[in-house]
Amino acid sequence: MSLSPLDITTFAIYCVLLVGIAWWVSREKAGHEKNSTDYFLASKSLPWWAIGASLIAANISAEQIIGMSGSGFAIGLGIASYEWMAAVTLLIIGKYFLPIFLKKGISTMPQFLEQRYDHRVRTVMAIFWLALYTFVNLTAILWLGSLAINAITGLDLIYGLVFLAVFSIGYSIYGGLKAVALTDIIQVVLLIVGGLLVSYLALDQIAENAGQAGAFQGFSIMLADVPHKFDMILDPSNEHYISLPGISVLVGGLWIMNFSYWGFNQYITQRTLAAKSLAEAQKGIAFAAYLKLLMPLIVVLPGMAAAMLKPDLAHPDQAYPEMMKLVPQGLLGITFAALVAAIASSLGSMVNSISTIFTMDIYSKMINTEATEHRKVVVGRTVACLAMLIAVIVARPLLGNFPQAFQFIQNFTGFFTPGIVSIFLLGFFWKRATALSALVAAIASVILSALCYWLFPEFPFIDRVGVVFLLCIALSVIVTLLAGTREQPNAIHLDDIDFHTSKSFNILSLGVVLILIVLYTVWW
Template sequence: LIASNISAEQFIGMSGPGFKMGLAIASYEWMAAATLLVVAIFFLPIYLKNKIFTMPQFLERRYNSTVSLVMAVFWLLLYVVVNLTSILYLGAIAVREISGLNIFFCMGLLGLFAIFITLGGMKVIGYTDVIQVFFLVLGGLATTYIAFNLVAEQFGQSGTIAGFNLTMEKANDHFHMIFDKTDKNYLDLPGLTVLVGGMWIVNLNYWGCNQYITQRALGADLNTARNGLLFAAFIKLLMPVIVCLPGIAAYVLHQQGNFQAEMLQDGELNPDRAYPVLLNLLPLGLKGLSFAALTAAIVASLAGKANSISTIFTLDIYKKINPEASEKNLVRIGRITVLVAIAVAMIIAPFMGIDKKGGFQYIQEYTGFVSPGIFAMFILGFFWKKTTANAALFATIGGFLLSVLFKFLPNWVDLSFLYSIGFSAPNSDGIYEIPFIDRMGFVFLICVIGMYIISILELKGKANPKGLEIDRSMFKTSQGFTVGALLVVGILTALYSIFW
């Protein structure tokens, strides 16, 4: 499960925000730990009891084929425009920094490797997942170790602990989890709503309604699956050590005059270069292994997304349009889809402004255009038997349109009146925007209310015969899981108390 989640998006993508805004970006990891517990307790039993193993299967069974088709289109757009482009961009930064090759050439190489792996079959990726992650984590730990030692040397001291303490001292503003509305990074991580608002939608949608992830969580039985997620939650608590702290250390080193040229892209400071720059400092052998593992993980991530795109288009769209298509024809269409998807991503990636926003934030914000509606559709589909297909369509299509409206609303309306209550802040141009995490929360609430009204009007209070079977006994947990879950919650409480 963790192997499916760790890639360039984590190491390069989160070190960049670590450099820019500090430990606060670790909320994506630490809140994921809490989210995994929720998914283990409430989502997995529903999947297993109702024998749901794919997302299209759930949508068609719970709603209808139209909802499944609309969602297939949304997933295709999301995977191509957001996921493939950002992985190509972040991966190319790493390869360029270490190899010295042109960034567009690096994108092309990664894209070609991904096409080769996808068309050649995905088995090799599955076999190497754990090996890749082992060397990625090893390289991450070594990078953190070297970065803190360098910080210590800058101030005439030595040792990792001294380096960490000096990093906290010299970058004290980078060790706060909750931003005040006056903070320049408030639009990215808007204060308390990180804990009680839209961040839950980000994580629950990713960990609970994502086929790429949930298929890896479904163990042989419920207890096995839950224990797997509990273990993943503990790993998530540790992830900031290797994906966030190196970025903060790089910030301190940069403030001391190091890496001035290396951190520039087209003459401007690019925080996403922090991790690749530090990776260059590893001893030659370990640097080679870490670089190979990172490159393999990037290609595997691209290939995994490309394979999902191929499957979705071939089975959920093309086969419905042409139900008589032969197996040979479906394979051919799938291969063409892979070529087109990666080619489109390679062409549009340089024009998406990923370098200005930062790769990780780009993924989160633009995934947020569809995730509130998707999550509303899933959560009501799980737990409320009266939810109808038309209500689900409202959430998916209406949720996307509402997200677009809220995104561009500042161009037409002065939103400064929301600043006093923390729901808007000025961007770099002085225009007041709604933080995208808050925007997701608003859209989710509107979708839920709209789905409730539509379902009540359609069924006049009756249950939908397509409602899932649920009973309270499904949510009982073992004593061992409960103890482990309480320990995770306790550690999270301590971490947020220390770094508030």
């Protein structure tokens, strides 16, 4: 498959327009120099639509489009639980966690940990997040993105890596979060239009192969021919049970992973921290929750269709690029732009978060405590470029040998998420939790997860996350009680925080829950 001159022209126009719009929205008024709040938090002026769109654009990248489609090919609709359960998680975070963060006026997650615990917790977790974002998340997005570009255009993997890195830096580095967030509405529209087009054509091809026509007919054929691909709750006898262990996707460790990703992850929460107000942030979160309900149509369904159309693929992660081959020339440029949009927005968001944490939690606190606002912005831009360069260099050695990259990423990050969630939840809701107990939880999470991984390799990682989370909570409580500590002077007083939400937010939340009840009832 190759791009026609029309496709190339369409894609080139997209690239030029995106960079131009990003630089235009990033401009400052005459006489005003961009400061750290402008650069890292978009001047705390983001509207709800930008927040909602940016949350999804940051989340949906090659990791989801390529990786989750690959899991849809291998497992089926069950992998959509990551998307659908995230919708509920977002609403919980908007109502109960976000008010605490905005009340504290923080810029980064490590900053909150220092306010609640001490500087040691801030530093340890800042270093951890920098390493995770650079060597796992950023590399995964780059590698899977370059694989997709290679499959569609034949471009060598290294050139794909370099193109994605340069393009993402080009449109995000000048304006920071504002450039990323305000252009993400374009990225999301492209993502949805292009993704739905691929899904439609894949289903239509299934129908055509059966002598019929239409996407709805193709979907009906899938339901009849591969009903096992629609199982949301896998039976223990299923070969993929270790990846999606039955009822645990509803009541187990998946909640811990979702809370960590959507609630305590700088890469995601930075958008809500940049909101005009709490109410605006909550409206953006509700918007994002409904977009999450839609995402399986874009990131899972093509993989499921590929299981019928191309059952002999060498690797599951080839599923989405194969389905893109169904797009006719002339429209392929749009769907290719949609894929690159998803990748680029995630890369831009990731490097902005890396630069934010390094600048605000490492550089300004430990290296140059007297840094000017201008210096912080310069350091942030430099770190963004450096992180991208490192990710380009290490992407292939780290991820080149994994057939289902999405599952690898979830499994690896599952070593750390139990400790992260326990630290934040105890910090929120237990006034006696100490800095020592937080550090114990962070270290225990990695050690216990690694032991469980090596000693019980057949134990599903989602269940492992849930068990290790409970052990981290228990260890934190024991350490605190043995120290005989009382209420901490920096404890959070929840009676000072307003958790009430608007009527519209409550109605929208109810709608999400009802939709999910129907979905899981139909495809239990």
